Amino acid sequence: MIVAILGAGPAGMSCANACLSFGLTPVVIELSADIGGIQLGNFHPNLWLLGEPEETGREMSLRMARHFAALPLTCVKQARITAVNGVAGDFNLDYQTPAGEHSLAAHAIVIATGTHPRGTPELLALTAASDRVIIGPLSETIRDDIRQARVLILGGGDNALDHALFLAERDNQVRVCTRRQFSARQPFQDTCNAHPNIELRANCTPDSLSLDDRRIVATWGSIKVRYDWLLAMFGYLPNTDVLTCFAPELRPSLSPSGHIQTDIWQRTTVAGIHAAGDVTETPQPSVPTALAQGLVAARAAESLAL
Ligand SMILES: Cc1cc2nc3c(=O)[nH]c(=O)nc-3n(C[C@H](O)[C@H](O)[C@H](O)COP(=O)(O)OP(=O)(O)OC[C@H]3O[C@@H](n4cnc5c(N)ncnc54)[C@H](O)[C@@H]3O)c2cc1C
Known part of the structure; x- marks a missing residue:
């Protein structure tokens, strides 16, 4: 079962890692040239992740990215989604890279595209x-x-x-x-x-x-x-622009703040489409939260296969 994961920040990386352990095949599509997400630019110590108290956000991201790069999965960088069609169990994603146009057939989709400064x-x-x-x-x-x-x-x-x-x-x-x-x-x-x-x-x-x-x-x-x-420093807006490339019936409901709404299984309002991390309506956005939500989204995707 192929799970297309949009975004390679903590939520997307965690989801991909968990997909592997659940026997699913993750394919990660990342817009930028770098793996690691928004914390790649954070030069302050990460206060919320237990285990490495002196580690900066950037060091933490690079550590996770090294682990991610060693996983047996496909990750396409500098990839821009151009169209998403189909239904749960039979999605088709079109995307562009510097090398040209591509298509991916996927059974489920996890949106983990994070946020950008407002x-x-x-x-x-x-x-x-x-x-x-x-x-x-x-x-x-x-x-x-x-x-x-x-x-x-x-x-x-x-x-x-x-x-x-x-x-x-x-x-x-x-x-x-x-x-x-x-x-x-x-x-x-x-x-x-x-x-x-x-x-x-x-x-x-x-x-x-x-x-x-x-x-x-x-x-x-x-x-x-x-x-x-x-x-x-006015806070952050969710990266939901990508939804304009989704067929209208595949666009999940958004909260009043523009975040993707999910249930506790990270399921959106559209069957087969999940969301995790800062792009979702989350009470306490953080790396540990994003990691956990990525894991739960993978578990929810697995349940589609059962
Ligand atoms: C200044 C600052 C300090 C913070 N400090 C801490 C801290 O100390 N401790 C802590 O735990 N948390 C901290 N956070 C919060 C933490 O960074 C986020 O909660 C976490 O990075 C969310 O992970 P994510 O994977 O959801 O999103 P992100 O890390 O934003 O990753 C999203 C990824 O999706 C990619 N993407 C975007 N659009 C698309 C698209 N259309 N297609 C494909 N890919 C796309 C992006 O390029 C990026 O790689 C901080 C945040 C900020 C901004």
Whole structure:
């Protein structure tokens, strides 16, 4: 029984590994050139996965990717799904790679495509015009290049404050502005509030943002402040674009937040189509959650074969 798995992050890799142990044949289709998922860019220690307390997200991803690469399965990288048709037990997936067009017959499908950082049209226009405007936290520039600078971070969650601390400890002056109240974990808020290089401002979104040479100008009423860097950390949106390639009757229901809805078996509203990891509506997105959901999705796919 062939299980087509879309995405090779923790959820997709775990699902493929579990499929093998259940006697199924996983075929993994990954959009990017890299195996490992969004944590490949995370230079912070992974706080939620037991076993390797000092390991960064990137190190963890590479460790999982090495294990995955040694598994006896097919993984196609740089592959873009172009059409999905059929019914449970008899799906057909068309996809493109740099080598050309391909088709895959599969009995079941697991969608494990994760998320991407959320931007706004204004911020997307600014990032196109300046390399000093960065959307999302996972950037080597943030890790290596921002020193002795004035930094404005927009966002009020864990990522915003995690990066405020990271940058404050590297000799930067950081202001963090959020639209409402901060939602980051309280220990982060307490540490940031106590740090002399960090200013936390709730209910304080700039009225406008613009560029002046290499600086970013943030305006609050009549006050204009120039920053060397602008980082936007507004959370993540699920990667569900791929569903536009699915035949209409094969498109699973989405939650109000746009995530794929599943039951506890990771079954979507469409027979034979499962979803796992951050692309689903999940109370606590994390690597351990994604690994577990990938495993459960494989088990659910196996039950179709019985
Ligand atoms: C900044 C940050 C810090 C985090 N810190 C931690 C932490 O410390 N500990 C922790 O446990 N979790 C952490 N998380 C959460 C964790 O990264 C996610 O929960 C986990 O990576 C989800 O795994 P996933 O496989 O669902 O998605 P992802 O890791 O996002 O992987 C999805 C994969 O699908 C691929 N893909 C996307 N679209 C398609 C498509 N159309 N076709 C095929 N493939 C596609 C992507 O290229 C990617 O490889 C953090 C997340 C972020 C953003």
